[in-house]
Amino acid sequence: xxxxxxxxxxxxxxxxxxxxxxxxxxxxxxxxxxxxxxxxxxxxxxxxxxxxxxxxxxxxxxxxxxxxxxxxxxxxxxxxxxxxxxxxxxxxxxxxxxxxxxxxxxxxxxxxxxxxxxxxxxxxxxxxxxxxxxxxxxxxxxxxxxxxxxxxxxxxxxxxxxxxxxxxxxxxxxxxxxxxxxxxxxxxxxxxxxxxx
Amino acid sequence: xxxxxxxxxxxxxxxxxxxxxxxxxxxxxxxxxxxxxxxxxxxxxxxxxxxxxxxxxxxxxxxxxxxxxxxxxxxxxxxxxxxxxxxxxxxxxxxxxxxxxxxxxxxxxxxxxxxxxxxxxx
Numbered sequence: 533x534x535x536x537x538x539x540x541x542x543x544x545x546x547x548x549x550x551x552x553x554x555x556x557x558x559x560x561x562x563x564x565x566x567x568x569x570x571x572x573x574x575x576x577x578x579x580x581x582x583x584x585x586x587x588x589x590x591x592x593x594x595x596x597x598x599x600x601x602x603x604x605x606x607x608x609x610x611x612x613x614x615x616x617x618x619x620x621x622x623x624x625x626x627x628x629x630x631x632x633x634x635x636x637x638x639x640x641x642x643x644x645x646x647x648x649x650x651x652x653x654x655x656x657x658x659x660x661x662x663x664x665x666x667x668x669x670x671x672x673x674x675x676x677x678x679x680x681x682x683x684x685x686x687x688x689x690x691x692x693x694x695x696x697x698x699x700x701x702x703x704x705x706x707x708x709x710x711x712x713x714x715x716x717x718x719x720x721x722x723x724x725x726x727x728x729x
Numbered sequence: 730x731x732x733x734x735x736x737x738x739x740x741x742x743x744x745x746x747x748x749x750x751x752x753x754x755x756x757x758x759x760x761x762x763x764x765x766x767x768x769x770x771x772x773x774x775x776x777x778x779x780x781x782x783x784x785x786x787x788x789x790x791x792x793x794x795x796x797x798x799x800x801x802x803x804x805x806x807x808x809x810x811x812x813x814x815x816x817x818x819x820x821x822x823x824x825x826x827x828x829x830x831x832x833x834x835x836x837x838x839x840x841x842x843x844x845x846x847x848x849x850x851x
Binding site: 591592593594596605608609629631632633634653655690714715716 | 833
């Protein structure tokens, strides 16, 4: 059990792994695919998605605005991230990611994150035209499925505590609130990794 | 302007102090530095007091430094209420691995309870 954050005692159930193609609630065929570090065409497509993202839906300063800032944000966190992207008709319409906690916040750290022992921060974004169609839930479940495949066990996030739809979504898949002392509510989930099966 | 800056003992606190010193020098503000009692910080209150004194000294800024005991948010707001301060300055949050801005409970307490304008330093 990590020492820095609280986690639920019981691991959550199983989750589907990407890739898959399923219709959303508006009958659009959505493809979900996993990726390691974002680079090349995929990075360009994800940058494109965030350029289209309505800044009114930003949370806690992310995503940044402007193509250059978006690109450097994704490159900065990208190195060891775990990503699932949702595409429709060739466009990226949603993105979910896990970014490892590192001890060295100055960015000097170059080692490979330890999936099993490490803690991972989660975030999900869906572009406005594709919201309220179940894509956030699909992204979340498949990202957690991907995480289990990689042996990741400890996942956490923060969410603005007035963002009830997001909190409800996280609770549905098994996240529990672990801290709500300030504007951001911290939530965490424990996955069924190899070490506790 | 009479400025009170409240500092824990993190790297964010050092950045907040540096920025506030720069601003003080630019506009000729009067600065008071309150070093808070925050045991979970990487620097102890004594260490932070010494670092503060050195940074002020290096910059040639003549400021009063006070040590505030007890709950950091509440002791800072109490101190601000007792003095004639125009502005209270605190750190503007830390960044998560994802790059999300995170404001802690002290920040929230100060924002909601301070009688003065509050400045968050990024």
